[in-house]
Every structure is written in structure tokens, then in C-alpha cells.
Amino acid sequence: MEQPYASIEEKLAQIKEANSSDQKKTILIIGAGIAGLVTAYELGNLGHEVCVLEGSGRLGGRVFTHHFSNGQYGELGAMRVPKSHDYTRHYINRLGLKMRPFIIEDKNQNNKLDLFGTVSSIKDSYEKIFSNLSLNPVEKKLIETDGIGAIYYHSVKRLLEQLSEEDIRHVFDLNAQKDAVSYLDKMSFLEHMHQEGLSDDAIKLIGSYISMNDYWHKNMINFVVDDILDAFNGLEEIVGGTSMLPLLLSMQVLPDGKQLKDKIYFNTEVTAINNREDSVQLILKKNGKLYQRNFDQVVCTVPFSVLRGIHLNGNISQEKKEAIYNMGYHSSTKLLLNCKKRFWESEDEIFGGASFSDLIYRQLYYPSDNASYKSSMISKGPGVLLASYTWEESARRLASFPLKDRTNIVVDKIKRIHPNIGDFIDVDEPSASMVWDQYKWSSGAFATHNPREVSSVFPVAKSPEGRLFFAGEHLSPFRGWMQGAIYSALDTCCELLRK
Numbered sequence: 272m273e274q275p276y277a278s279i280e281e282k283l284a285q286i287k288e289a290n291s292s293d294q295k296k297t298i299l300i301i302g303a304g305i306a307g308l309v310t311a312y313e314l315g316n317l318g319h320e321v322c323v324l325e326g327s328g329r330l331g332g333r334v335f336t337h338h339f340s341n342g343q344y345g346e347l348g349a350m351r352v353p354k355s356h357d358y359t360r361h362y363i364n365r366l367g368l369k370m371r372p373f374i375i376e377d378k379n380q381n382n383k384l385d386l387f388g389t390v391s392s393i394k395d396s397y398e399k400i401f402s403n404l405s406l407n408p409v410e411k412k413l414i415e416t417d418g419i420g421a422i423y424y425h426s427v428k429r430l431l432e433q434l435s436e437e438d439i440r441h442v443f444d445l446n447a448q449k450d451a452v453s454y455l456d457k458m459s460f461l462e463h464m465h466q467e468g469l470s471d472d473a474i475k476l477i478g479s480y481i482s483m484n485d486y487w488h489k490n491m492i493n494f495v496v497d498d499i500l501d502a503f504n505g506l507e508e509i510v511g512g513t514s515m516l517p518l519l520l521s522m523q524v525l526p527d528g529k530q531l532k533d534k535i536y537f538n539t540e541v542t543a544i545n546n547r548e549d550s551v552q553l554i555l556k557k558n559g560k561l562y563q564r565n566f567d568q569v570v571c572t573v574p575f576s577v578l579r580g581i582h583l584n585g586n587i588s589q590e591k592k593e594a595i596y597n598m599g600y601h602s603s604t605k606l607l608l609n610c611k612k613r614f615w616e617s618e619d620e621i622f623g624g625a626s627f628s629d630l631i632y633r634q635l636y637y638p639s640d641n642a643s644y645k646s647s648m649i650s651k652g653p654g655v656l657l658a659s660y661t662w663e664e665s666a667r668r669l670a671s672f673p674l675k676d677r678t679n680i681v682v683d684k685i686k687r688i689h690p691n692i693g694d695f696i697d698v699d700e701p702s703a704s705m706v707w708d709q710y711k712w713s714s715g716a717f718a719t720h721n722p723r724e725v726s727s728v729f730p731v732a733k734s735p736e737g738r739l740f741f742a743g744e745h746l747s748p749f750r751g752w753m754q755g756a757i758y759s760a761l762d763t764c765c766e767l768l769r770k
């Protein structure tokens with residue numbers, strides 16, 4: 272099948288073509304996340320004057336590598352890159368960043384499961400956990416032959432088989448005028464499971480195992496896009512941490528001889544946007560003081576979850592405001608544990624991958640960096656566990672506890688699969704955590720489509736309002752991924768240059 276959306280090469284060629292006029296523009300970009308940085312980098316490279324305003328004191332937005340003082344690090348935001356994500360990989364390659372495999376769940380048979388009150392290694396899980404479920408013969412066979420996630424993957428695959436190549440292209444255009452997209456838009460994930468005729472226990476298993484019950488009420492477009500791109504195959508991570516991507520982007524030298532970072536103004540919060548006929552006026556807050564500035568053209572990469580709280584005045588249509596207010600966002604909380612020794616490698620022979628549970632911490636990821644060497648020297652040393660990666664209800668429940676209590680709760684539950692974990696946690700600097708719902712600059716983790724959202728919110732969500740343009744993960748078909756931020760940024764560069 273042909274790639275159902277413009278390749279990165281095509282998109283960059285479109286930008287060059289759209290730039291045919293000699294007139295140099297002055298463009299203000301709100302946000303120094305991946306979308307804002309890519310917009311500034313590409314437009315700056317074409318010789319336009321760019322300036323980036325960033326509300327926080329940090330680069331990268333939802334790309335956030337946390338470094339403990341011993342040099343060990345973990346990811347509080349984006350952590351892995353699918354093989355098929357050509358837009359993300361383009362920048363990774365261009366910046367010369369190194370990648371290594373990001374190990375996922377099924378590969379390591381020593382990883383653990385703690386489901387329905389029973390603890391097991393993955394290799395013993397069929398006998399200990401799944402044989403007790405009332406699965407039908409087809410479901411049983413799927414698990415036996417293709418692994419625990421197979422019932423889920425097969426049910427989405429059956430849906431994909433009904434889509435033509437044209438339907439798939441429309442899915443990536445988010446064109447709800449088309450029947451196939453409209454169908455997927457209306458269908459919630461839970462409804463789909465029932466329509467597929469899955470047994471109650473199969474649905475319970477899908478919900479509990481990889482936290483899919485946090486997606487029950489999302490529409491099927493979320494899943495179909497990832498499945499078409501086989502997003503969970505061939506995953507890799509950036510060596511040194513995902514934050515290397517925004518960092519190196521910011522260090523690029525533009526044609527005027529300045530680095531992109533010289534054009535970024537940190538701790539500068541946009542509190543109001545007044546969209547006028549002749550300019551875009553921004554009310555900015557810096558060091559507690561408010562002041563206003565006018566700009567010719569503005570690209571706003573602020574997530575809609577945050578934009579809801581910003582005063583929007585002037586020429587901004589009611590439809591656009593409704594799209595901003597109604598876009599669905601997912602909650603997510605992550606907790607990293609700083610461990611003095613990689614006990615999971617030396618004692619349990621677990622090298623990367625995850626352990627899954629239906630308890631409050633849900634998913635525990637082990638670092639992948641020693642997976643190919645399996646060096647005992649490294650195993651004796653420190654490492655960071657992504658001890659808890661949660662979405663939606665689990666994320667909000669964990670978020671309600673202060674960090675110390677949150678850490679204790681997670682550690683206590685993990686003791687069921689790693690009884691000695693308490694002996695290995697660094698007492699001086701035990702943990703770091705991020706509650707994305709409570710982070711002022713994103714007010715949520717990533718956009719996810721609620722049923723009927725594509726038809727009611729797109730394409731108005733994406734369209735510019737006069738001199739005011741919009742970009743970011745939330746305005747792309749690749750929601751919840753850096754690829755979405757980049758794809759949308761390049762789309763917006765084209766739009767802006769064509770005006």
C-alpha cells in the first residue's frame with residue numbers, strides 16, 4: 272500500500288514551492304515544543320524572521336527527559352519512536368541523533384503480569400492467569416499462538432481489512448465527510464469490541480492488560496491510525512534522552528548566522544490573543560508584568576487544553592472557539608524511580624520491556640539500554656525505572672497524592688512482583704513524577720478523539736483565522752506522537768507561506 276499521507280520529502284518540497292515569493296516575512300511562534308521549534312527552524316531556514324515565545328523556562332514542552340543528579344535519566348513525556356514515523360525520524364537523522372531499540376512488552380518472557388489478583392511471569396501467564404478466563408476457542412487460540420495482545424490486534428485488523436486504500440487516505444485527512452471516516456468517528460472502542468462479538472472475559476483482558484480500558488470511550492480513528500502504521504513495531508528511543516531532539520534543534524544555525532535558541536524568549540506567557548485585521552496583538556506576561564506587542568503573523572502551537580484558558584478576542588470565529596473548547600485530551604501521570612542497582616536485570620533477568628498490572632501503577636517499563644549487551648557491570652550499577660505509566664482514571668487517582676505518598680503507593684504495589692524493590696531505591700533522590708493534567712503548559716497529556724469529534728471539530732480546528740495560524744500534535748492525524756507535532760507544523764508552514 273502507498274503511504275496514505277504526504278511523505279516528509281513531499282511536504283518539504285511543498286514548503287519550498289510555497290516559498291517562491293521573495294518577500295521575507297516576520298513570524299511570531301507561540302511555544303517552544305516540537306511543533307514550535309520545527310516551524311521556527313523551517314521558516315527561519317528559508318530566510319524569514321522568526322521569534323519564539325515560550326511560557327515556561329524549558330525547551331521541548333511534552334518532550335521532557337528528567338536527569339537525576341547521578342546522571343541517570345528517564346522520560347516524563349515522549350519516550351519512543353515508531354519505525355514508520357518518517358517525520359520524526361527525518362529530524363532525528365538530520366540532527367545526527369543515535370537510536371537504539373525500545374523494547375516492548377511481549378519480547379521478554381521474564382517480565383511480569385499482575386492481573387485479576389494473580390502474579391505471574393509472562394511465560395507462565397497462560398497457565399496461571401489466562402486459562403482461568405472464559406475465553407472462546409478462537410480467542411484462546413489467538414493468545415496461545417500470537418501472544419496476549421493478539422485478541423486486540425486481530426479485532427482492529429478485521430476493521431482495517433474493510434477499508435479501501437482511498438478510505439485510509441481519508442482517515443489521514445481526517446475527512447469526516449467520507450463514509451468510512453464518519454463510521455470510525457462515531458464508533459467507540461468499547462462498542463467496536465462488542466460488535467466484534469468478543470467474549471466478556473476477552474474484553475476484560477484487553478481492558479486490564481495494556482490499560483485499554485482507559486480508551487473505552489475514544490473513537491476508532493485513534494486505533495486505526497496507529498495500526499495502519501504498525502506504530503508498536505520496531506520502536507526505538509533516542510540515546511541520551513528524547514530531550515536531545517529539541518535541544519539539538521534549538522542549536523541549529525540559521526542563515527542569519529544566529530542559533531535558533533537565540534530567537535527563543537523563555538518565561539514569556541501569552542495571556543490573551545487579540546486577532547485583528549492588520550495584525551495579531553498578544554498580551555504577554557513576563558516577570559509578573561503585562562505588556563502588549565503586535566505581530567504580522569502568528570503561529571500558535573499552544574495545546575487547545577491550555578488555549579481554553581487564554582483570552583481570545585477579535586476575529587476568531589465561534590466555530591473555532593467551540594473546537595478549542597471541545598477537543599478531547601487524555602490524562603497521563605508518570606513516575607520514575609531512581610534505583611541504586613538494576614535488580615531487575617541481575618535478579619530477574621529482565622532487560623527492557625514492561626510489566627503490566629491492573630493495579631494503580633498499571634505499566635512499569637524497564638530501561639532498554641542494556642538489552643543488547645546484557646552487561647553484568649551495567650546491571651550492578653544504577654538505573655531508572657519508569658515505575659508507573661498511567662492514563663485517564665489511574666492517572667488522575669495517582670495525581671491526587673503528593674509525590675512522597677504517590678511514590679510509596681507505587682512502590683508498595685510493585686512489591687507484589689518485585690518484593691525487594693524497597694532495598695534498591697536511592698533514599699536521597701528516590702523519584703520524579705509528572706502529572707500532565709496539572710502541568711500549566713499542557714493541561715493534559717495529548718489529544719484523543721472522542722466519538723463524533725472529528726466531524727464536529729475538524730477541519731475548523733486546524734484552519735487559520737486571518738493572520739493567526741495553529742499547529743501542534745492535536746491538529747494532526749498522529750495524535751499523542753511527536754510525528755503529529757511535526758506533521759502539523761510543516762502543514763502550517765505551507766499554509767502560511769501560501770497566504
Ligand SMILES: Cc1cc2nc3c(=O)[nH]c(=O)nc-3n(C[C@H](O)[C@H](O)[C@H](O)COP(=O)(O)OP(=O)(O)OC[C@H]3O[C@@H](n4cnc5c(N)ncnc54)[C@H](O)[C@@H]3O)c2cc1C
Nearest residue numbers: 302304305306326332333349350351541712743744752753
Ligand atoms: C506522557 C506522554 C507520553 C508520550 N509518549 C510519546 C512517545 O513515546 N513518542 C512520541 O512520539 N510522542 C509521545 N508523546 C506525545 C508528544 O510528546 C507530543 O505529541 C509532542 O511533544 C507535542 O508537541 P507540541 O509542540 O504539539 O506541543 P507541546 O510540546 O505541548 O508544546 C507547546 C509549547 O507551548 C508552550 N506554551 C503553552 N502555553 C503557553 C502560553 N500561554 N504562552 C507561551 N507558551 C505556552 C508550552 O510550554 C510548550 O513548550 C507523549 C506525550 C506524553 C504527555
